Amino acid sequence: MLLSCATCNQKCKEALFPIADETRRARFHNDDVSQETALLIQPALENPADHITFNKYTAVGVAGSAKGKETIDVLQLNRNGLVGRRTRWYSVIQNTLQKIVELENHPALRRTQSAELVADLLHELSGFAHPDAEFSAMARVALQPKAT
Numbered sequence: 001m002l003l004s005c006a007t008c009n010q011k012c013k014e015a016l017f018p019i020a021d022e023t024r025r026a027r028f029h030n031d032d033v034s035q036e037t038a039l040l041i042q043p044a045l046e047n048p049a050d051h052i053t054f055n056k057y058t059a060v061g062v063a064g065s066a067k068g069k070e071t072i073d074v075l076q077l078n079r080n081g082l083v084g085r086r087t088r089w090y091s092v093i094q095n096t097l098q099k100i101v102e103l104e105n106h107p108a109l110r111r112t113q114s115a116e117l118v119a120d121l122l123h124e125l126s127g128f129a130h131p132d133a134e135f136s137a138m139a140r141v142a143l144q145p146k147a148t
Helices: 006-013 066-075 080-104 111-128 136-143
Strands: 052-055 058-061
Touching (some): 052 066, 058 066, 080 111, 111 136
């Protein structure tokens, strides 16, 4: 059993169980459910990052993932409250990254001072990406090196 917020589970998902082909839906207790192809990510069985990524603070489906798109839609992962909270976390992450750049280029600080401060900030950033942290999937995407 996995935890989910009450809004996602009770208000958004409710009893919805979207599948790829409605003609294969099990309708009775003895029907073969293995014929159904679920369209919601099952995080105990699959890595959500294979299906959902983030464009800054907005959840987007990974290219070609029907499960990602359907999960975002059904759970309303881009509802105002969530996007607002992710926006604040994203800003904190970006500001912390900017502080690191400034410290690394600060002419008045001794190298050891700069290195210690940078190490503290990197430790703080790693906490944002910890699997138990709120919005950790967005944080991991935000902290990935950008392609140049």
